[in-house]
Amino acid sequence: MNTRNIKLFFCCLLLLGITACTKAKKHQSAPKAVDGVLDLRHWDFEKDGSVRLDGDWGFYKNQLLEKGERVRPAREFIKSGKGWNPIDKPAASKINYGTYTLRVLLGKNQSKELGIKINEFSTAYELDINGTIIAANGLVTTNKALSVAEYKPKLCFIHHEPEQLRIVARVSNYHHFNGGLLQPIFLGKHGVLEKNDQTMARYGGFLYGLLVIIGLFHLGIFLFRRKETYNLYYSIYCIFSCVAFAFTNERYLFSFFGSELWSLSYKLHLSVVPIFISGLLLFYDQFFKGVIKPWLKKVLLWLGVLFVTFVIVTPTRLCSYMELIIPLYLLLMSIVAIVINSIAIYRKMESGILLFLCNLFFMAAFIYDGALIEEQMGTLTLTHLCTVVYVIVISYILSRRFASTFGEVEQLSNELVDANKKLEAQNKNLEAEVKLRTQQVVLAEKMAVLGQITANIAHEINTPLGAIKASINTVHESFSNSVDLSLKLIREMDSQSIQMLYRIVQEALTSEIFLSPKDERQTRKKMAAEMTALEIPNAHLLADYFVRAGFTELQTEYVTLLKQPGAETLIALLTEELEQVINTKNVRTAIEKVSKIMFALKNYSRHTIEGHKAETNVEADIDSVLMLYHNWLKRGVTVVTEYSGISPLSCWADELNQVWTNLIMNALQAMSDEGTLTITTSEKDGMAVISIADNGPGIPPELQDKIFEPFFTTKPHGEGSGLGLDIVKTIIKKHGGEIAFESRPGHTVFTLKIPYTA
């Protein structure tokens, strides 16, 4: 990118170089006026071009020679281009008016179609050639009050083809610190001079047009985008330097304002310089942010302000001294610009090198123009050209920056769209994953509950199993003994006694009496005492069997049986039989217990067909859960159930089972497996009302809002998903019901209300 710019730049440079050279070529051998006479007899206007009337003009200080007035030849001579009060040689006394004279000697046939181009005499003049007034600016007068200044270049035709031209110019100046001939006068073929003027006008037009358009364009950009102030400052530079240019050379703007507003024009002409310079300074400041120290900026801007104030406030005679300051001011600004650009290059800022070269070139051009000001035809041409290049280059740089900003924006926009797309895709992925994870968590919960239940059941069944095992062993052992004893008894005992024996056994089998061990002990003691009194042997043991078999009293017929002689065998057999009866009953009890558990399990794991409700005995279901958790509850929880026998509820029973399980487990965990769990059911307002209460420490008030939140849990990490109450709430909602809770230390109760008709 950078190399392309630099190549572009050097092309422009080359172009300008060529232009400068071609311009410089022309002014080589024109003669100069000497002692008020300019000898052009050997000058061919067609071949050698136009001549600038330079040299020593005759000067009549403080005299206004009338036209045609014959007067002694001039004794004083003044150099053209310096004026009668140049800064290096100020006049001792004030000169307000004077007369310039020049005699031009022309060669044969050279005076055909001649023209004279007069830029101006400062600040008012009347010029006649050979007695005919051919040009005038303003009002030449000895009276200050009447004087009128005017800057208006004139191109005049010289008629009558004279052999010599006696040029007399009366000049007066009350408006400038220096008066007289400060600008060149050209003598040449009228056609050529005219063409030159037109060329200058075209160039001027092009330059002004370019500056104004670019200035307005950037002003427009600034108005739309206030953020980038360098656009504003650049437009100020363009427009005001255009104005400055329009005041110089052909003095178009002076003509525009007219001679009455000459002072205004002049002040304006001076004031625009600091304005466009400040504009440029501020442009550099904003474009290369941070390079200019704020104090320096302030100083330079204040300089400009002082300049402008001075110009506005003082009369033109005084403020015209500012003309001398301007070149220094411009030079200073060029140097500052170059320094700024150097720092920008050092800091590797964008476009640093390009602007540096531009500035350098501009400064060089300016110095060149200044140095050659005496020899150039039309002042500041190189500066003009340089301005064009400068302005185009800066516009290019700004446009590039603008375009790159757009490019950046486009790119960012694309990136944003891409990022959004990616985000959307990611979101979808995450949602899917969350769904999956939630499902997994729910499943894990169910597995955990299942695990608990399985463990519980394993323990629950273990005990009856152990009992069955022991009892069956006993029965098994007892069998062979009882067979032996039976055979023996048949031999020894009469049939009546044997029958009595079996009656006792039958009664024992059918007896439904179950005493608590405590009562058993009491009864046994009593019976043992009785038996001992009756001298029945092994009273204690026998009483034990009798009581366990279900006898609370000792019948007299039994006593006779037992007191028979040779009753040892009988008693032995009786004890064996009774043992078998007792153990058989044990096995039955154990099996019943296991059945209960199995029933509870079957109830609990009953699957309802998806979408179909079924009439369910809620209380039985809750009991099932309690049974399945019996083992857990045994650890120290007292269960109190207050069922009011509510009607069957149409519901999804397996889901409600989850609810009971969850709430009961929560209660148990809250109580740390010790306390009282109270479950009540009732019917009210067409709703089944179930409450599960515990006397644990309660839910802290600050957490009460959160307990139904998914994934909220007070358990340590890894234990419990926190989805329990969330699932409970979802299920109850599905049933069209509501769940509420109350909690304070020592009493927490969850109340569920489910309507009978959804």
Add this chain to the structure above:
Amino acid sequence: MNTIPIILCLDDERIVLDSLRGELLRNFGANYMYEFVESPAEAMEVIEEYYESNEVVILVISDWLMPEMKGDEFLIQLHKEYPGIVSIMLTGQADPQAIERAKREANLFACIAKPWSEKELIESMIGAIQSQHLN
């Protein structure tokens, strides 16, 4: 006055006690007297009664998971008051630490898992009683 030693069985589940009874009777018969209680409180009561009538409870077979008090707690308490009593724990689930504690502080002879094998139980009991005699 009965000098037959007493074996006490403690379990909150009735059927365990019932099945134990059969086994003990078959194996030890009239050599011992047997008491079956459903709660630690009841156990202490019964032991107290016998103690007052100068009858000796020598062995306690106890469950671990009981509503009012865990087995190890009970046995430790028991041992404090009646250091002469040896004990065996018979249990479906027990905390290993609890068992250790009981062995240390309560003269626990052995811990047998439910469902128990008759042979193992009887052998343990014999072992326990013998160890008591030696003391």
